[in-house]
Amino acid sequence: DTGVSQNPRHKITKRGQNVTFRCDPISEHNRLYWYRQTLGQGPEFLTYFQNEAQLEKSRLLSDRFSAERPKGSFSTLEIQRTEQGDSAMYLCASSLSGQAAYFGPGTRLTVT
Amino acid sequence: AQRVTQPEKLLSVFKGAPVELKCNYSYSGSPELFWYVQYSRQRLQLLLRHISRESIKGFTADLNKGETSFHLKKPFAQEEDSAMYYCALKAPNAGKSTFGDGTTLTVKP
Numbered sequence: 001d002t003g004v005s006q007n008p009r010h011k012i013t014k015r016g017q018n019v020t021f022r023c024d025p026i027s028e029h030n031r032l033y034w035y036r037q038t039l040g041q042g043p044e045f046l047t048y049f050q051n052e053a054q055l056e057k058s059r060l061l062s063d064r065f066s067a068e069r070p071k072g073s074f075s076t077l078e079i080q081r082t083e084q085g086d087s088a089m090y091l092c093a094s095s096l097s098g099q100a101a102y103f104g105p106g107t108r109l110t111v112t
Numbered sequence: 113a114q115r116v117t118q119p120e121k122l123l124s125v126f127k128g129a130p131v132e133l134k135c136n137y138s139y140s141g142s143p144e145l146f147w148y149v150q151y152s153r154q155r156l157q158l159l160l161r162h163i164s165r166e167s168i169k170g171f172t173a174d175l176n177k178g179e180t181s182f183h184l185k186k187p188f189a190q191e192e193d194s195a196m197y198y199c200a201l202k203a204p205n206a207g208k209s210t211f212g213d214g215t216t217l218t219v220k221p
Contacts, residue, residue: 003155031207042116042198042211043156056207091156100146101209103156 004104006092012110013082020078021107025094032075033101034067035091036060043091049075050097082111114139116201118212125189126220133184133215135173135199145182146200146209147173156198159184169193189219 005024013019025032030051035043046065047057051072061067064082069075079086089108093101115138125131137143147159160168162175162182173184182199199212 033207033209035211040121040213042200042213043209045208045210048207050207058208098205100158100161102158103148105155 004092004094004102006090006104006107008107009105010108010110012112014112015082015084017082018078018080019082019109020076021090021092021109023075023077023092023094023104025074025092026102027073029094029096029102030072031095031097031101032069033093033095034075034077035093037089037091037106038087046077079109082109084111087111114143114201114203114208114210116199116210116212118197118199118215120215121213122216122218124218124220127191128188131186131189131193131217131219133197133199133217135182135184135212137180137182137199137201139180139201139203142177142204144202144204145173145175146202147171147182147184148198148200148211150196150198150214152195159197189217191219191221193217194219 007022033048034046037043049069064080067077089106091106092104095101117136145162149159150156171186196214198214200209202209
């Protein structure tokens with residue numbers, strides 16, 4: 001296990017299309033987080049899971065966004081009807097409860 | 113509400129000079145505080161957390177509850193310290209971390 005992995009690393013899509021990103025956390029980590037980062041800003045929290053339960057969602061996560069972690073292992077983040085404002089780096093991180101998070105390399109989304 | 117402010121977007125020092133990256137926070141209570149670093153073309157990684165009270169790569173950070181600050185310091189900067197540094201805050205037992213907007217540190221030879 002070499003750390004948190006994310007796929008794809010880059011995604012270019014047209015406005016209105018749906019996209020799905022995958023995150024594979026460090027295997028023994030029970031917590032998984034999604035963040036979004038735009039140029040010149042720090043990561044902004046979107047949501048997090050403890051095992052398969054989604055425990056918190058940011059107000060940034062509109063109805064077009066949905067995240068799942070069906071078996072408490074990998075997670076997917078889906079954006080429906082993408083908008084140009086969704087263009088950002090989407091970061092996944094994982095941790096053990098009470099420990100600091102390990103981040104993945106991110107998925108860069110460009111909506112044209 | 114949680115807020116983290118890093119007042120300097122850019123910081124430039126010469127090799128061997130001391131460096132201090134500022135972080136101020138807003139939180140009613142006792143937060144957990146972290147510094148993360150992102151080197152060029154690498155992922156975000158933890159540098160240190162206040163509860164560990166350790167020194168990593170020569171960096172230290174002291175939590176000052178009176179001034180609500182968590183500044184990152186190193187007495188002698190090295191060129192390999194050039195990177196983006198993010199300060200982050202987390203409520204105890206919470207999942208969400210709140211990040212500052214980062215400071216780009218450049219260490220000149």
